[in-house]
Amino acid sequence: MEASSFIFSKKNTIPSKGQFTWSSPSNIALVKYWGKKENQIPENPSISFTLDACKTKTTLSFTKKENDDSFSFDVIFEGKKNQDFKPKIETFFKRIEAYLPFLKDYHFTIETENTFPHSSGIASSASGMSALALCLMSIEKEMNPEITPEYFNQKASFLARLGSGSACRSIEGDLIVWGKHPDIEGSSNLYAVKYPYQVHDNFKKYHDTILLVDKGEKQVSSTVGHNLMHNHPFAQQRFTQAEENMTKLIAVLKTGDLKTFIEIIESEALTLHAMMMTSMPYFILMKPNTLEIINAIWAFRKKTGLHISFTLDAGANVHVLYPEKEAADCIEFIKNELVAYCQNGHYICDRIGFGAKKL
Ligand code: PMV
Numbered sequence: 130m131e132a133s134s135f136i137f138s139k140k141n142t143i144p145s146k147g148q149f150t151w152s153s154p155s156n157i158a159l160v161k162y163w164g165k166k167e168n169q170i171p172e173n174p175s176i177s178f179t180l181d182a183c184k185t186k187t188t189l190s191f192t193k194k195e196n197d198d199s200f201s202f203d204v205i206f207e208g209k210k211n212q213d214f215k216p217k218i219e220t221f222f223k224r225i226e227a228y229l230p231f232l233k234d235y236h237f238t239i240e241t242e243n244t245f246p247h248s249s250g251i252a253s254s255a256s257g258m259s260a261l262a263l264c265l266m267s268i269e270k271e272m273n274p275e276i277t278p279e280y281f282n283q284k285a286s287f288l289a290r291l292g293s294g295s296a297c298r299s300i301e302g303d304l305i306v307w308g309k310h311p312d313i314e315g316s317s318n319l320y321a322v323k324y325p326y327q328v329h330d331n332f333k334k335y336h337d338t339i340l341l342v343d344k345g346e347k348q349v350s351s352t353v354g355h356n357l358m359h360n361h362p363f364a365q366q367r368f369t370q371a372e373e374n375m376t377k378l379i380a381v382l383k384t385g386d387l388k389t390f391i392e393i394i395e396s397e398a399l400t401l402h403a404m405m406m407t408s409m410p411y412f413i414l415m416k417p418n419t420l421e422i423i424n425a426i427w428a429f430r431k432k433t434g435l436h437i438s439f440t441l442d443a444g445a446n447v448h449v450l451y452p453e454k455e456a457a458d459c460i461e462f463i464k465n466e467l468v469a470y471c472q473n474g475h476y477i478c479d480r481i482g483f484g485a486k487k488l
Contacts, residue, residue, distance in 0.1 A: 132319055135228045135284050137269055143231055146192040149267035153260035153485035155183040155251065156298045156305065157337055157440060157448050159394045160374045161401045164358030164367070169224075169294050170318045172358065173371035174308030176378060177298045178335060181482030183245045185256035189264035191235040202237040207247065214241075214257075217292075221258065224291040228284070229265055231272070245477060251339065252351070252442065258292030259285070259299035263485055285485075286320035294355075297321040302483035304328060304382070310375050329385030334453040334480060338463050341475040342418045343445035349405070349412045351443045357408035367404055371397075387436040387452065394450070398441040405443075416445040418470040423447070425470075429462050437462070 156177040164172035194201060200222045204211045218239065226232050239261065245251050266285045270276055276284075282300050290297035290307070297320055298305040304324035310316045314325055358364050374393050381389045405412050419441070426439050426449065437451045437459045449467065451459040460478075468474050 130283065130317065130319065132287075135287050137229060137273065142272070143193070143234060144191075144268075144271055146190075147268065147271065148188060148190040149264045150186065150188040150488040151260045151263040151267070151485055152184050152186045152488055153256050153263060153299050154302070154482050155180045155185075155245075155253070155256045156295065157442065158295065158298075159397065159440065160371050160378065161397050162294055162307065163355065163401050163404055163443075164361075164364060165294060165355045169290050171294060171308045172364070173368040174306060174310040174313070174316060174375050175295075175298070175371070176304060176306045176324065176375060177295070178337065179299065179302035179305055179482045179484055180337060180479045182477060182479040183243075183251060183256065183339070185241060185243050185253055185260045186488070187239060187241040187257070187260035187264055189261065189268075190238040190240070191268060193234055194236045197233040200233060201235070202239055205238065205240040207242045217254075218261070221261070221292040225262075225265075225288050228288065229269060231268065232265075246344075246475075251341075251446065251477075252444070254293035254351075255296040255299045258296035259289040259485060262286075262289035262292060262296070263300065263487070267487065283320050283322075290320060300485055303481045304332070306375075310372065312376050312379055324382070326379060327383045329383060331385035331387055331452050331454075332382060332390075336449075336451050336453065336456055336459070337479045337481075338449045338451075338460070339477040339479060340422060340447045340449060340463075340467055340471050341477070342422070342447060342471060343416050344472050344475070347414060347444055349414065354405060354408070354412075354443055357410075358404065361404065361408055363404065363407060367400065370400065391430075391436060391438040394440050395438055398439065401443070402441060414444050415441070419445045419447055421470050422449075422467055425466055429466070433458065435459060 156179045158175050158177040160176045162171045162175035204214045243253050262285045286297040286300045305321045307321035309318050315322050435455045440448045
C-alpha cells in the first residue's frame with residue numbers, strides 16, 4: 130500500500146455535526162524504534178506489546194463552520210481547557226490534511242483524559258494520538274461507509290504515525306510490528322500490522338508492571354532524541370542490530386524461548402539508552418533508581434530462575450515484564466523489593482491488551 134492510497138476525496142454530503150469517542154491504549158516496544166527519516170518513516174522496524182490498562186479516552190465533537198481556510202479546535206484535557214497540546218495537534222492536522230481533506234470544514238472539540246496519572250512520566254502521545262486518529266477515521270467512515278475494517282485500522286495507524294511514530298502501534302493488539310522487515314509479511318513503514326506468525330502460550334497474557342521512578346517532564350524529548358540519530362557514530366550498526374533482533378524474535382515467539390526473549394529485550398532497552406548516551410550532545414534519561422531496579426531484577430532472576438525482565442522507554446521508568454505463569458512470585462518480589470525505588474511508591478500493574486475500542 131502506498132501513502133497515496135490513503136487520500137480521501139471529499140464527498141458532497143458531509144455531516145453538519147457529530148461526535149465520536151474512542152479509547153486507545155499505550156504500547157511498549159520490545160525492539161525499539163529510535164531514529165527516523167522524513168515524514169515519520171522509521172529507520173528500523175520495531176515490535177511492541179499493546180498495553181491494556183494505560184489508555185487515553187478521547188471524544189471528538191465536530192460542527193461545520195463557515196470558512197474553510199484554517200484549522201479550528203479546542204482541547205479539553207481532564208475537564209479543563211488546555212493550550213499546551215495545541216501546537217502538537219496543529220502540526221498533526223497539517224501533516225494529515227492531505228489524507229482527510231474535511232479537516233478545515235469543521236470546528237473540533239477534543240476532550241481527552243488518560244487512565245494513568247498526568248505527571249507519571251508515561252508518555253501519552255501513543256495512546257493520545259491513536260485515539261484522535263481513530264475518532265477522525267470514524268468521521269471518514271460516516272462519509273464513506275463502504276470502507277473495510279482492515280482499511281479503517283490501516284489508515285488509523287497511518288494517521289497516528291504522523292502524530293507520533295509509536296502511536297501507529299496502538300490501534301490493535303496484542304503484538305504489533307511497524308516498519309518494513311523482509312521476514313515479516315505485510316510489514317510496512319507507513320502503518321503498523323498485527324504480528325502475523327505463531328506466538329507461543331508463554332507470551333499470552335504477559336504482564337508489564339510499570340515502576341514510576343521519575344514522574345517529572347523528560348529533559349530531552351523523543352523528537353530531539355530521534356534527530357540525534359542523524360550523524361550518530363553508531364546509527365547504521367544500531368539499525369542493522371534492530372533488524373537482526375526482529376528476525377531472532379520470530380523464532381523465539383514461536384518456540385516460547387523465554388531466556389532468549391529476555392536477552393533480546395533487555396539488550397534492546399540498554400541499547401536505546403546507549404544511543405542517547407553516545408549522541409552529540411549526549412544525555413542520560415535513566416536515574417539512579419532505574420539502575421537499582423535493574424540490578425535487583427538481575428539478582429532475583431539469578432536466585433530464583435524466574436523469567437522476570439525489564440524494558441525501558443525514553444525515560445527513567447522501568448517496565449517489568451513477566452509471564453502469566455510466574456506472575457504471583459514476580460508481583461510479590463516487585464511489592465517487597467522494587468516499589469521502594471518508585472517515586473512516592475507509585476507503580477501501575479498492566480498487561481498485554483488487544484487494542485483500541487469505540488465507545
Ligand atoms: O513515538 P515517539 O516519537 O515518541 O518515539 C518513541 C520511541 C521509544 O518509545 C523510545 C521506542 C518505541 O519504539 O516506542
